[in-house]
Amino acid sequence: MWTGTRTKRFLSQKMGRKRKGRPVHGWLAVDKDIGITSAQAVGRVRRLLDAQKAGHAGTLDPLATGVLPIALGEATKTVSYVMDGAKSYRFTACFGEARDTDDLEGRVLETSAHRPDDAAIRDALDGFTGTVSQVPPLYSAIKIDGQRSYKRARGGEGELPPARDVEISHFELVDRFDGDHAVFEVDCGKGTYIRSLARDLGKALGTCAHVSALRRTRCGPFSEKDAISLDTLAESVLCAPPQESLLPVTTALDDIPALAMTETQTGYLRHGRPVRVRSGSTIFVDANQLDALRDREVLCAMSGETPVALACLDGEEIRPLRVLNIESAGENSAETE
Numbered sequence: 001m002w003t004g005t006r007t008k009r010f011l012s013q014k015m016g017r018k019r020k021g022r023p024v025h026g027w028l029a030v031d032k033d034i035g036i037t038s039a040q041a042v043g044r045v046r047r048l049l050d051a052q053k054a055g056h057a058g059t060l061d062p063l064a065t066g067v068l069p070i071a072l073g074e075a076t077k078t079v080s081y082v083m084d085g086a087k088s089y090r091f092t093a094c095f096g097e098a099r100d101t102d103d104l105e106g107r108v109l110e111t112s113a114h115r116p117d118d119a120a121i122r123d124a125l126d127g128f129t130g131t132v133s134q135v136p137p138l139y140s141a142i143k144i145d146g147q148r149s150y151k152r153a154r155g156g157e158g159e160l161p162p163a164r165d166v167e168i169s170h171f172e173l174v175d176r177f178d179g180d181h182a183v184f185e186v187d188c189g190k191g192t193y194i195r196s197l198a199r200d201l202g203k204a205l206g207t208c209a210h211v212s213a214l215r216r217t218r219c220g221p222f223s224e225k226d227a228i229s230l231d232t233l234a235e236s237v238l239c240a241p242p243q244e245s246l247l248p249v250t251t252a253l254d255d256i257p258a259l260a261m262t263e264t265q266t267g268y269l270r271h272g273r274p275v276r277v278r279s280g281s282t283i284f285v286d287a288n289q290l291d292a293l294r295d296r297e298v299l300c301a302m303s304g305e306t307p308v309a310l311a312c313l314d315g316e317e318i319r320p321l322r323v324l325n326i327e328s329a330g331e332n333s334a335e336t337e
Contacts, residue, residue, distance in 0.1 A: 056071070069252075093210070102210050110208050132168055135163045168197075170186065171186050226247065265318075310322040
């Protein structure tokens, strides 16, 4: 039998494990400054909004600026849909130097006196659009034999990660402010390394190159027009409720079809139980909607304006894949337990 002291200690430990902050749900597109890590940006947002849980979609290196989508609360369950989305970048390539990190931070490995002209650059860009085989940078988070590539590199192991196919839909030369530098805009798919793109372009042009400046202008459904600086966020939370800075959880699910659920069906899904589509001749879910969703892998079950779960249509049942525990009518509201 537990004594009163042991019971108090157990309850104290249990309460100590409770996540600090408020259950704030939604997305925030941060315009990340140069010199801070993505994790540091997430930490500051979490503190400013007093949020229990936060994470980011798509890492930006400390030297990079631009759109860093940050998920709060239940929005963290939708991060993968942003990471899988298309991204856009504006970057500056510096010709004449190859660096071990493929960016300005690294050690110079090779130099070249050759500087390509604009015509040569534009001719080479065609070879870097469509499906492209790309070797990630040595200093990257790719795992080799269970260890991050950058950690292996710091330990003196110089094995490059294996090549992989990436999708580049648009690659354009937009400025040339001197012979050593060229500014490009790129639209690309998941897993594309801009540092590798600059490195490989330099090689194709008979020289060497690295990234000297990098800005992400779009990440999935989030663009520069949505983005807010951390300093502006800090000022805004002094004047308005934190949730007014947030975008809805469903912002990350723009390409996923929605399916309206009744109150009873919502209760089933919230408890992880499937919803029957029909029983005999009785149809429980809008038949026209279902016909349009038969070939979709994922759908978003909705209760009014509130997302209930990411689900799939499995035969005659709608099965929850990820339940979204948002009880309020406003999906981007800050709830208090």
